[in-house]
Amino acid sequence: MKLDKSKKAVFFDVDDTLYDHLTPFRRALETIARPKEGFPYEAAYHRLRYYSDMLSLELGGAGSDDYESAVEDMRRRRFQLALQEFDIELSPEQAERMQAAYIGCQYEIDMFEGARELLQRLADDGHVVGLITNGPLEHQMNKIAAMNLGSIIPADRLFVSGDVGWDKPDQRIFVHVNERTGTSPEHSYYIGDSWRNDVIGALAASWNVIWFNHRGTTPESEHTPHHTAGSYTELAQILETAL
CATH class of the missing domain: 1.10.150 (DNA polymerase; domain 1)
Known part of the structure; x- marks a missing residue:
């Protein structure tokens, strides 16, 4: 897809980011x-x-x-x-x-409080909203279906490692998302809970990283996410300022 440097992309992890795993x-x-x-x-x-x-x-x-x-x-x-x-x-x-x-x-999933509302608001504001998740395609898609996210996120913005061919933290999956959505790393934001998969992986691809540290864990390396949020209230405030 042709690159549009003005487009803002906001992608989320699934497990333990959209719901309590x-x-x-x-x-x-x-x-x-x-x-x-x-x-x-x-x-x-x-x-x-x-x-x-x-x-x-x-x-x-x-x-x-x-x-x-x-x-x-x-x-x-x-x-x-x-x-x-x-x-x-x-x-x-x-x-x-x-x-x-x-x-x-x-497959009995209750999303985190405020998660669905934030996804809807970002989509309504015209941002490129999607998911990047590790795992087999059918398994992860069943979870996404259980959360009934199809009305918010189009199918071409759902990226599952088992389908794409690279697992996070391999930076190639993030590069692939930019290429497929016509977005640029400097205008792309990734939200995830895993330090190794989400923080390190997205930073390697030069994305803006928001660590969803709702469990209050400690960093596992010297990497530095751009922001840290402990709840969807905090995450919404960060994105409101950043986007």
Whole structure:
């Protein structure tokens, strides 16, 4: 698409940025493993995300030839590895049940307060609004459908790594989005929760980065996002000033 340097692009991550990704993890864990009272769900969730990213990277990412054939085993292993750190040993059968429960819960989505309203306002203001998310195409599109975002975001602004061929933090996925939407990096904004995937990846592509740090975690490197928001109220205020 022809480059229009005046067009402002605002793209969002999906998991744990548009909705609370901890909720389906907690529901699945309570259903299958039934941990003791006081279990550190958030800490375990962070380790699940770590192993999910690490194992996916070992497979070459969601767009690789090996990913499709090995993804189910990878999804089970991430639960086993993460929960081992919290003294919960899952058999392969339990890990498979955990994954099935987790997937089922992921399509029962309540967006963060203010998220839908902000997306609608940005679209109504004429900005190029879209999503960039890691994962298999069908899986991520099912989540997007569950949030009923089709009336706000057109299909050609939905970029899923399993379809595009590059996983965040590979900067090529952001370059691809600019090329497909006719936007420029200096006028592109990316909002995401993951330091490694979202902050580092978008910065590498010279995008403006807003770290959605709603969990109050600490930076993992010397990279510096342009802004940090802990809620959609803060995010809306940042974008109102920046755009």
